Amino acid sequence: MDFNQRREIARAEWDTFEKTRVPRILIGAATCGQAAGANEVIKAIDDFLKESGIEAIMTRVGCIGMCYAEPLMDIVKPGMPRICYGNVTPQKAIEIIKSYLINNDPRRDLAMGTLGEATIEGIPRLFDLPMLKPQIRIVLRNCGLIDPENINHYIARDGYNGFERALKMSPDEVIQEIKRSGLRGRGGAGFSTGTKWELCRKSPGNIKYVICNADEGDPGAFMNRSLLESDPHSVLEGILIGAYAIGATEGYIYVRAEYPLAIVRLKNAIQQMREYGLLGKNILGSSFSFDLHIKEGAGAFVCGEETALMASIEGLRGMPRPRPPFPAQAGLWGKPTNINNVESWASAAVIMQKGAVWFASFGSEKSKGTKTFALVGKVKRTGLIEIPLGMPLSTIIYEIGGGILNDKPFKAVQTGGPSGGCIPRELLNLPVDYESLAQAGAIIGSGGMVVMDEDTCMVDVARYFLTFTQSESCGKCVMCRLGTKQMLDILENICQGKGKMEDLDLLYNLCLQVKAGSLCGLGQTAPNPVLTTLRYFRHEYEEHIKKHHCRAAVCKGIVSAPCSHTCPANIDVPRYIRFILDGKPDAALAVIREKIPFPAVCGMVCIHPCETKCRRGQLDEPIAIRALKRFASEHDNGLWKKGLKICPPSGKKVAVIGSGPAGLTAAYFLALKGHLVTVYEALPVPGGMMRVGIPDYRLPKDILMKDVQEIEKLGVEIRLNSTVTSPENLLQAGYDAVFLATGAHKGVKLGIPGEDSPGVIDCVSFLRNVNLGEQVKVGKKVAVVGGGNAAIDSARTALRLGAKEVTILYRRTEEEMPAEPEEIEQALKEGVRIEYLVSPVSIKHRENLQLECIKMKLGEMDSSWRRRPEPVKESNFILPFDTVIVAIGQQPEVPEKSSLEIDKVTHTLKADPDTLATGIKGLFAGGDAVTGPASVIEAIAAGRQAAISIDLYLGGTGDITQILAPPEKVLPPIEESGEQRRPAMPMLPIKQRKNNFNPVELGYTVRKAKEEARRCLRCDLESED
């Protein structure tokens, strides 16, 4: 039978497959599908079909790449488009089959999309889904669609046409065609495939080999496996074309033994090729003869390196050898050898099928065509994707990947596996092509793409990859064997908090030398994860070394419990939670008080970073740590004072400027250290933003004042209405040290025409006036411009002041909104409206305020690593309001007469981030005045640091730690309770919130508090076993 006849038969067979007369059920049963449960689904369907007598044909197909939705099931009914269903379970599958095949209801609610020309109303086209739409599927064109064990399916879809075309050309013409396509090595090095073939073709010798490198070993990479499992012939056709072009008579596919299904499919496909006369002597009647062998690799990462791979085929230990000679000169068994990656071969096949020009029409200037990636990690939609080269990273992560899991901030993406590098969020707009990635210090590699969010520690990531490369080094060359080991040792030390700053220089130099001096690609690239994290995340390294702080709270050596590690004041959260569980809220409070003087305030308003890293959150929901803190603060019986030690007077005098959380915290701890502290407050009330920035319904004033009074009881004098114009004067006036913590009390202006109109007010002034008890009037219709917590506070306050309609105007979308989600939720419940993608352009004052706005759309990522809002041209519209509150930011107001250095952009004071010392001896600065508007707990942390630094400056020990709580009793072990969510916070009913400032959150009862405390996993005890 000649090949044309075979093609006719194949096309007929494919035709009946597509235009089926009997319903077909297609299950994605590649390794990924099977791992997700495809086999169970298949069995259930099989049983069901037998039982029910429904006539349908079931076929196993490969992987379409939507890993996040596996197992996948497609159903084709005669005359209907193919429908794809995701996340199928046996029950769900049978439900769908019953519904669709018997009742003709395609279950639109469960369908993901349709395939093919025709559509079904209510079901989107599959390739219109956000994950698939930006993709260009060339290499993956057949994956998940055809039966990978049926060569006819491949042939019917133009398979082996490329080879047939090649046979009609001279080998040199084939090489020229590949060169014209611009195809570059998809194994990651990016060398021109055509040129590579040419070198091997020109190399003298009668015996030549081609090798397909299917030793995919990067952690998190599975492109090659999926392709081999889903469309093996596309790779084999490429090899055939290459062998013909190069003049090879024998080929090897080096595939790791961990890919059993790929091996089965390859063996099957090779057998079919033999039957079809596509392998062996005189292929398709030509003078070209070629045979192909499969060599199973034992899973050594280094065997992906071409010379090591060839050594392995030869039966030797898989160790690389130096080049030259290059494989094209002397490769396998010393003969000229061409080795390409799976995807390169598959690309060659499609290039010959569809033409070089067509292929080169995709991609960027220097990186032509498409590339497959395994998109994994912390994205919503993981999967196998194929994109035209040059697509920005952000499109891949946010459109195809759907953004970060749980909407956490994106931190970095590791491309190219352990040989690649970490690309930070600053480079989210980076086009993904060979040059750009290389410039960023990463590589395309074989195509692994691991997305990381804020819960990933970059030092730990570097350490992880080094662990891998270190143990996968073949051990041959000194640089790689010992260099990676020393790198790993240094990284491990840093992760355990045992690092030294000079380690970073050593590490960096070591990386450079290992890169320069290693024998093969493994060693030459192993430092990349370290180099890129050092380049983009050096601050994380320094935090580990200097502060023993891991911001992602993952490094076990320095993180006992993520909650206390994440807390800026390092409150020993698990310990106080255990006291609550033990029925001792007073002792719990003592634990909190060991670190902060504002337990009640924090219990009410803390932004609780602790909860974001709570390990329980990975199970179901984080512990309600703030609520438990509030519960503890409500049970103050003075126990904490019993253990409180006050040092004898030191004779030193300290002035604190500003009575906010930073100032008063510093005052408190300095007083405990025996220093005489005077606090200067410009306002008539103490408490700073806690007092004048936070509305009463969130933080009642009496609660704040109770915490303030405890500080005063230590002898701290708070001088109200005392504006300090020059901190230097205080030093001259006899204070031994001064702590400047004046906060950020100046509202930022919009900078648009009409902003000074009556009825326009900034949120800081607005909230301060309200909190100082002044008569503040708002109109019926109030607009709040901005998206932060202050905007929400302003909106909710306006409602309580009698506004009938409050609208928040925000220029981005809900996703980017910086306000706390729970605050937004409450605001919405209370009736606040939020308009997204809107920005004011001007304000005109007529009888009311005419706010001219413009619609916005999101563009590229900006420096805040959110997508930049861009005005939509000519979309201006006017909204009428009575009052406009501008809540787009706050700035510090620095003392007028001071020589302190100020940042010109942020207007913040400059101080040493570690010691808070300023350029003036004896003058320290911290809190919002230095950092810009931040949270109470961060200000408290700054106050603590100021106390430490000032005490040290005054000759003290700088030790402000005190144990106030009694020793813990051993508690019974944690009960395994399965999924359990936190108890709801009792809330003031919405109706009762009008026209008053009564607290909205009502606090936990004893029972609820204990119930919640019981959920704590006690991570802090973990490391002690």
Next chain:
Amino acid sequence: MESVFLTINGKRIEAKSGMTVLEAARKAGIYIPTLCYDEDLEPYGACRLCVVEIENMRGLPTSCTTPVTDGMVVHTETPAVTEVRRMALELLIADHPADCLTCIKNQNCDLQKVAAYLGITDSLFTRSLPRHEVDTSNPFFSFDRNKCILCAKCVRTCDEITGVGAIDLINRGYQTQVATFGNRPLLESICKSCGECMIRCPTGALAPKQPAQVEYEVKTTCPYCGVGCQMYLGVRKNQIVSVRGDRENQVNKGRLCVKGRFGIAEFVHSKDRLTTPLVRRNGKLMEATWDEALDAVVAGLRKYTGKTAVIASAKCTNEENYIFQKFARAVLGTHSVDHCARLCHAPTVAGLAQTFGSGAMTNPISEISGAACIFAIGTNTTEAHPIIGWEIKKAVRKGAKLIVANPREIDLVRDSEIWLQYHPGTDVPLIMGMCRIIVDECLEDREFIRQRCENYDAFKESLEKFNIDFVANVTGVPQEKIVEAARCIATVRPASIIYAMGITQHTHGTDNVIALANLAMLTGNVGKTSSGVNPLRGQNNVQGACDMGALPNVYTGYQPVTSPEIREKFEKAWGVPLPDKPGLPLTEMINAAHRGELQAVYLVGENPALSDPDLNHATEALRNLKFLVVQDIFMSETAQMADVVLPAASFAEKDGTFTNTERRIQRVRKAIDPPGQAKPDWRITCQIARRMGAKGFDFEDPAQIMLEVARLTPSYSGITYEKLENICPQWPCPAPEHPGTPILHAEKFTRGKGQFLPLEYRPPMESADAEYPLILTTGRTIFHFHTGTMTRRVKGLNIIRSSELVEINPLDAEQLGIHDGEMVRVISRRGEVTARARVTENSPAGVIFMTFHFTESPANKLTINELDPVAKIPEYKVSAVRIEKLA
């Protein structure tokens, strides 16, 4: 190789294409540090110290792996290069113990040298603690992985140089280490303890257990096998304290086997050495003065005039053997002088003399690695001739097809393309069967046969009987394998035939040799590079002892005693009348002694009481002698029966020459003084001769003896000690300016035309029967030598191999209920011995194997005293035995 010019550090340098940058730099005197480079090994590129910058090349290529090209511009000392080198070395040092002062390699350590060159005194990194146990299992060297820098020189040596492959790298990354199979101690591995790895180790990882502080070194030739490795003996206070191979020597190129490297000093300095003459008085050997002893010898030999014989020694020098045979012929008036060549290669001498005209290895050892095909039959080369074994493996590495014909699964089988496992004693049908196939398939070298050979038709006719069915049936080798082997040797050229005792020690030994000569001529594999018929001689100087005429039928240089002209020449030279009939060969001397016809024997450096077949018979024969003089360095089993025992000097204590298996004449030099009153053999024999009134024994030194040898021996005519200082030629070396003859029969055969000889199959004398159902075949192990007089005195060798191990196939063992390691009794028609059994598939079913090194289990008590009719060699290789498990 063409010349290329490159620039290194601005200096224009000439190099040969194919050289590496490192080699070119070294040649030009430019130092580039390296730790993994070794000139004997293939480039490896692991230590990264030899990196350089090369213009127009990416990164920092390693100079040890980068070939030179014309116009290349190299910089060896740039900042980038230095940075990498320093880092590499600091990494190594961080992982290396800091115990330099107590390290055996202190000041001899390459790591130290490179550190000094780079000016590195400490490492920036945290030093690792020792993490490996030191492997001290090997008696000669220790293996401390803590000091290992993983340059893999040892691994590569074991693979590339020796082909043993006892060690390799295991694990990955930082866990990578050098280890044996299964990470067992070295002693439990297949390691042959040659120490080649140790001498290449750049650090103290592989280091000798006994450090040597050498005063001076003396270059000499190894006293063990016939390969003739040259070595330097390191001497301190008249003691040999070290041995190292001579890199300049063409034979071993610095390589040594375990015996040569580690098995010399101990036997030379053994407390068992004979230090005074002994004379038997009242049945007991008593110490005597030299005068007393020599008088006794003279008296004894005189008394039995006409019934005396001399047994010379393949362990003694050429000069000494010349003296022995001259003594026999000129003083005792008998041609009955022979030596142990009778027991090993007499058929070679006989068989090749008939076919080619001279019986010695046709081609040099160094050509073996160049062969395209090697037919190794009846030789367990890697055990008996280790360095030649390595050359065979090297050839295989380079792509040669190796055909191994051996009943046992010897080490070389692992490297072979074809293994012909034939029944012991079926050599003639096997080889003639191959010839038949070659002729049938018209693969013979007709041109060669026509031009260079004769008697082809008769030979061809005799092939009729060796049809493939018959051959396969008799030999037990599947037909297709014989065909494959025949085609291979006929078509893959050049082919080199290598054989040893497996061919000769048969009652049809001479036929076997002739068969091989036929095969070589048939395929045109004579007189060409890397071809030929290459008998491997067993003893260090067995070739020389034959050359010197320590044979009953020839004078020096194989000049027949029956030739009147030759006799005349020697009568004239020696001034005495000489007999015209050949004397008794060694084996017949024993028989004659047994019969009482031979009554006195002057025996030098041999031990027939352990080496002769049918020992009971041999011992009886020796006892039957009226007078026995034994001259030796030890009180051997034979010496114990002597009437006078004369203490001789060992090879290290005298001057002379040895001629190795490839006919190369090499110097033996005195390194130390003999112990006690021991004297060089030539001096003792000359003294006896003089005391017996003979003339022509007044030599001052061996150089003078060699002058006489050269005068009387055409093939040695060009040999003088002066010449040997510079080159060690292979004979024939007919004139002083002659460079020697590496390849025999190059233009024409020694006898003119090569003579094909027809053959017939004669089965071995004994075959398995109901009473003695097994065939015993004998051989050697690498760890011991012959009757063990030398090696059994080396403690380390006894640790590695302490006793006889009877190799028996698991099938036979199971039938007999014998388990590995159990004691068994082996019984033949002639005697019985006990030894431990080693159950192994190395021996085929029906065949057991023993060595003859162990006096406790003397295998030759079992062997048959049946002789080849021509060469008079006994059939050591085939004896019928039975085996019993010891209760």
